[in-house]
């Protein structure tokens with residue numbers, strides 16, 4: 158995610174919506190005053206506590222857990238199963254502002270399940286079937302509890318079909334009014350971080366459960382319906398509606414799924430054999446289309462630094478709704494039009510930010526929201542690299558080093574940038590500039606310490622080794638130590654977990 162520079166960063170209140178479950182979040186890293194532990198286990202966050210129910214080999218069947226025990230959002234996601242694929246058949250009618258959906262979810266039980274939960278804040282559920290048998294449901298506070306006709310044994314693959322329809326609801330406790338399912342003048346936008354998917358389909362809503370997606374959206378034929386991945390077909394159906402079917406065949410975290418409906422200028426093409434689809438709302442000037450077309454140029458550069466682009470499609474969508482942010486929705490980021498003000502140096506820096514997330518955030522996802530610096534620090538560093546490469550003039554400086562020097566100098570010792578540790582910023586500071594700027598500075602401090610040769614091997618190796626899965630800060634530190642041959646605990650402790658300005662590298 159990126160926000161326009163200077164815009165007030167919205168406090169994330171999402172933590173408030175989630176009641177603490179029985180699981181206990183692990184303790185944060187130790188205070189800065191403690192000496193580094195040679196066993197290095199105290200340097201950063203502890204591994205997340207396992208919240209899934211214990212599997213009883215005597216075949217007792219228990220409820221699946223209502224959360225995955227994320228450090229900041231313990232009730233996000235659900236325990237007891239792992240989703241492999243979502244097939245969403247959606248119809249959105251702007252005239253009535255109603256969303257109808259049939260979600261077919263293929264999953265495997267990881268415990269003996271008597272019931273299981275889905276995260277959901279969407280329109281009314283009409284029916285749920287599990288393996289083609291009617292299932293009982295109960296709904297409370299964003300948790301849809303499903304009781305299948307027959308209990309499900311651990312290791313069993315099963316299929317859920319949920320039918321729903323009506324007016325989308327607001328997303329309670331979301332990080333702002335522009336999170337969840339947003340109704341616009343001519344359509345709708347489903348978008349948001351850290352959670353948004355549950356606003357438009359039942360889901361295991363945590364990056365730890367990535368899955369493939371088919372998203373078929375039927376809308377009035379004069380409108381476009383945009384989403385992630387490859388556009389497989391666009392077919393006219395009855396009643397003046399057309400169905401746009403999109404397929405994301407790489408595992409995707411739920412919050413990276415999107416749906417954008419409205420009047421858009423859609424441009425299709427190919428780049429290196431991959432389909433490119435870009436779209437700009439028709440109310441915006443065509444200069445926006447020209448700027449968005451730099452997507453392929455930015456991808457070409459990022460591939461020289463991060464390695465091969467990880468997905469089979471690319472593109473971008475510029476909306477005219479006042480989102481206040483851009484988001485790295487997989488294979489096709491969504492941008493607030495305010496980034497595309499050519500008078501202010503253009504938008505290539507934010508394109509570089511969101512496209513860098515395709516490697517760091519999307520292909521390699523975080524395992525716990527506490528470690529969001531692994532997304533935002535990397536994407537911000539990509540901005541600095543792009544600005545140096547392209548000669549883009551932005552705040553900071555012409556080179557990465559000058560940008561680092563500027564931030565190090567202008568933030569005095571008592572600024573919050575130094576008091577918020579990017580390795581564990583707290584849910585209220587999930588999008589604090591410490592996560593972005595100090596996160597990027599962490600990478601530059603690493604580069605200064607290990608040298609360019611090792612640093613520019615670490616970045617692509619992280620992307621290829623963790624491709625299509627998740628990665629943790631501890632795994633990243635281990636990789637950096639492996640490639641550089643250096644002991645880096647103190648460096649990462651100072652930059653990620655200390656509540657004061659680290660020594661200059």
Ligand SMILES: [Zn+2]
Nearest residue numbers: 158159533536
């Ligand atoms: Zn970002």
